[in-house]
Amino acid sequence: MTRTTAVEPRLNDALVIELAACLSADRVHTDHLERALYGRDASLMRGDAGVVCFPRTTAEVQAAVRVALRHGRAIVPRGSGTGLAGGAVPVQQPVLIVTTKMVDVEVDLANRVAWVQPGVINLDLTRQLRPLGFHFAPDPSSQQSCSLGGNVANNSGGPHCLAYGVTSAHIVAIEVVLPDGELAMLGGLGADPDGYDLRGAFVGSEGCLGIATRIAVRLTPNPPAVNTLLADFVEPAHAAAAVSAIIAAGVVPAAIEMMDQRITQAVEAFVGAGYPTDAGAILLVEVDGLPSGVAAETAIIEQVCREQGARSVRIAADEAERMLLWKGRKTAFGAVARVKPNYYLHDTVVPRTKLLDVLQQVYAIAERHELIVMNVFHAGDGNLHPLLVFDAAEPGILERVHAAGEQIVRASLEAGGVLSGEHGIGLEKQSFMAWQFTQPDLDAQARLRDAFDPHARFNPGKVLPAGSRCGDLAHLDAQHRDRLLADGVWV
Amino acid sequence: MSAALAPVGPLPDRVVRDPVLLAFADQVGGQDAGPVAVQGGRTQWNLGGTADPAARLIRAPSGVVAFEPAEMTVQVRAGTTLDELDAVLAPAGQRVALQGLPAEATVGGVLSVGLSGPMRLGHGPIRDTLLQARYVSAEGLLVTAGGPTVKNVTGFDLCRVLVGSYGTLGLLAEVTLRTRPRPQASVWLAGRADPADLFDRLYRPVSMLWNGAEVWLYLEGYPDDVAAQAALAESAGLSLVPGPPRFPAGRRSVPPATLRHVRLDPAHQGHFVAEMGVGVVHGEWPGASPAAADTAVVALNRQIKQLFDPYGRLNPGRDPMSVPTTRTGQP
Incomplete structure (x- = not known):
């Protein structure tokens, strides 16, 4: 891919002027404060947003994507920024497309779906549906803040996914602006539409395959x-x-x-x-x-x-x-803030029957590294969320936190588990992907990404580790990874 | 978290060493081994285009590899029939959500075709059953997609693309499926009733079929709940029947809301059975079905095929974009 050069955007840059012409000047932000704010999500990592855009419509998203492509800039979609794996942390000074102003909801009871724009907050949707006798089943603990677009990008879970299934099971169709700027409808209201399940490929793709502009979510009847x-x-x-x-x-x-x-x-x-x-x-x-x-x-x-x-x-x-x-x-x-000012949260899944073994290992690992660990998790799915709490002011503690985290991930995989149950890979777990997958496995995933985005324009440097096959794979340098900015973290 | 600490290779158990799967990969052969097609139970053989007769016809290995009831997952080779799988799961009071499909169909076959059976309304689409897939790539390599646990978002979700791919991206060798408890009670009812009205009054029925006049309803769950829901249906004019009606061979996918108007559509004048709440119509239509997909979607389909099988050797003649017309097997 064309590596973008890191340049400070100015209001009179052609890129910014064109974006402002597509949206409006007050919805294209380039000031330092805004770019710093949108340079992070709820993880510990930080990147640099090039230009921050707030479109309202599908047409505006498509226009902004096309401008970014013309200027050879990467594009990073972003919802509420509650992700914990660095999936929305901008790499390569991209054009950041923030969906928080896309909040329309259109309920279609006859088809038992709601068409939502990606910025709709998970809990707001359920609150709107409840009086009609329905709700949206995935309920991440961040549901009062996280957006539907983010739920789609991360294939989010939540406590009630044990019986109802994760986000993928509740998404019927997605209108997407593809990495080449074209608009496409993936999936459809009818059952099992023809062709490959592109809807299924898109859900959980962490913003690497395009940006969702309208989402048809399945309505789940409220239980009697x-x-x-x-x-x-x-x-x-x-x-x-x-x-x-x-x-x-x-x-x-x-x-x-x-x-x-x-x-x-x-x-x-x-x-x-x-x-x-x-x-x-x-x-x-x-x-x-x-x-x-x-x-x-x-x-x-x-x-x-x-x-x-x-x-x-x-x-x-x-x-x-x-x-x-x-x-x-x-x-x-x-509540954790009452114990220590900082925490690092892991998200692995183990077979249910190995829950006890791995939990005991988690306690032992924390003890070895002289760390406090707290566990609050989706036990029915075997989805562990060990929370390492600490005070970042203590010298050398971050190294211990990272070393302990790595051992927890390793213990989960050794028990037959997987790297992530609902938070995704983002930047955080890229280096562990090769623990779970062989080279041909990663190569196959890279082909799927290439089919959507051969030039790695969308959310470059995420999910797949360098050497998987993709052309891009820039990765954040160590100083970005280790910069600590923990607050407002959910599971 | 530093990348330097991470070991280079996958954990030992992530490399597939099962000799049965390796033998299957050998049978498929590498990229120069020519066109190859897999047959399962041939229950849906005429869907998804016409198999190229020049392709070497092989079968996927069969057998249940591991079933742990407390895990509610089963690891099964793709050539196993639904009947064989069910025989292993039933003693533990479990099953997979591949109900209502022909018993002699294979697990790999029904997943590759990807069309759900008549219980889709209650059980969900069959694509959600697949947790992990091991397949042989066009290069003859064993590839693992997804993960063995009931919840997993590690990397891109290749499993979803494999379901309904008609074996054009990879040949399924072994899969891990989610299992579910078998219900304690189940019942079919049928009668003349307004399907939309009945659908709104019931709580999550498992199947509701309608032929323009009569409604068939399938309920399952705890005995008292099934009895109460059945009583509701009976008050609407339904009574107990042994099972669902026969389906016409054709199948089309439409938005569920349009099902109420099926009989008004001149294209559906013949006999039909609609899956209410799901959006599937079984009927007879002359000629090919209208192409629905937009050009960007068609282009993506072509691109995926090109990247996964640039040699065009996996199940040549099959194309998931060619609209299914008839299925020979009856549900």
């Missing part, structure tokens, strides 16, 4: 009955064993979340969710559906938890108590 259970265990090992036992009993709950003692105490002090602070670990389990199945599954889960050593199993008596139990889980990361 819901039960939320809180099970309290003395030992994390018992809680982990209960997770496997619930699944083995033939029940797939809507969600099974686990929190260890440290995070439970932090959350309880933060929001007062009614969690037992002397528990070694708690499980938050939710079942939903028709009333008889919900009652049957609630009974099975309660029994299994008690058999596995739960001291108590509490069923939320009403909606208010249920919401409070979830509030504790969903604000866990706000």
Whole structure:
């Protein structure tokens, strides 16, 4: 690809003038502050946004992409910037296309979909759908901030993906501006459309295959009955064993979340969710559906938890108590700031039956590196989220945090797991890709990328490590990786 | 996090060493080994274009490799029939969401064709069943796409592109599929009713079919829930039946909302069965189906094929863009 030269954009640059002509001058930003702000996401890494654009329509996105292409600039799509893997961190001073002003929602009940622009916030969509009897099933813990476009880019998960599936299962069609500036509709409202599943390829592609401008999301009917259970265990090992036992009993709950003692105490002090602070670990389990199945599954889960050593199993008596139990889980990361000012979060998946082994290794790894680790995660999917908390002011601590993180990733892969369950690869995990995949595996992924974007114009330097085959693969230098800017992190 | 600490190669268990898969890769051969086609149960053989008779016809290996009920995943070779797979899963009270497809169809075959069965409304599209695929590339190499866990976003999602690719990008050798609990109760009902009205009154029915006059409804779940939903359907005029109607051989994909108007469309005057809420019409149509895809989509399809199989040796004659017309196997 044509390597772009790092130049300071000025208001009278042809690039900026043309972009302003396509959008409007007040929606094309080049000032230092703005570029610094958009140079980062919720990860620890920082890049440099060349020009920051805020289009409102598909036509504006397409026009901005074409201008960027004419000027040989890379293009980086960005939603709310809540990503944790550096996927939205700009590399090569790109034209950054921020979707926060694209927030239209058009509900099509007859087709049971909603057409949304990519900047629509996940929770806003669900709030709009609830009174109609529906919701959008993927519910990342960042759902009050993260956008649908970002959910599509990362194939986001969330607690309720255990039963309902991740974002890919809820995206029917995507209108996309492709890396050559053409507009295309991937997928469609009808089932299994002809051709390769380009919709499926696009979901989870981390902004490397183009930018979504309209998304048809599937509407999920609200369940007639819901039960939320809180099970309290003395030992994390018992809680982990209960997770496997619930699944083995033939029940797939809507969600099974686990929190260890440290995070439970932090959350309880933060929001007062009614969690037992002397528990070694708690499980938050939710079942939903028709009333008889919900009652049957609630009974099975309660029994299994008690058999596995739960001291108590509490069923939320009403909606208010249920919401409070979830509030504790969903604000866990706000609570962490009370313990240490900084944290680093990993996101690996292991086979459910290896959860206990890997969790014990995570504790041992943290101890070896003299770090505090907290665990709050999607246990039902085997999706670990070990959270290393620390004070960045302590000399040499970052090296320990990174070394421990690397060992956690390694332990997860050795247990038969994968690098990421829902946060993506971005810049963060590129160097680990070769641990999970062979050269032919990576080469095949590079071919898919090349088919969409042969010149690596879109989000260059992400996902695939150097040497996979792609032409671009610039990578951030070490000083970018190690610059620490942790705040406002979610899982 | 520094790249220097990362070892160069994949972890030992990531390199495929299964001699059965390696033998299959040998059978496919390298890029100079000429055109090759894979046959499964031949239940949907006439879909996706016409197989080039010059291609060497081979079969994928079969057998269930690993099934761990507590994991709710199964690792199975592509040539295994749905029947054989089900026989392994059933004793553990599990199944895969490939229901309503011919029992003699192979796992690799139904995934390569990618068309879901009549339970798509409740079970989701069959593409969501695939977690990991091991396939032989046009160069004759074993490639792993996706991952073995129930949740995974590591890299680009090649599995989605393989489903429905008619074996034109790679030849499936072994897959890991998500399993689900088998329901405790299930029932088919049928009768004259307004399908849209009934659909709105039920909670997530597994299948609802309509032929312009009669509705067929399939429910599954816990016995009391199924009984309650069935009672709702019965009050709307449905009664118990042994199973679904026979489907006409043709199949078209349309937006679900347009299904209500199927009978008004002169193109659908003949016998049809529509999958309500899904957007599939089974019917008979003379001639080819209208080309729907836009030019950018067609170009992307061509480009993907070109990059994955520049030699044109994988299942020549097959083309996922050529609209499926008829399927020989009955659901």
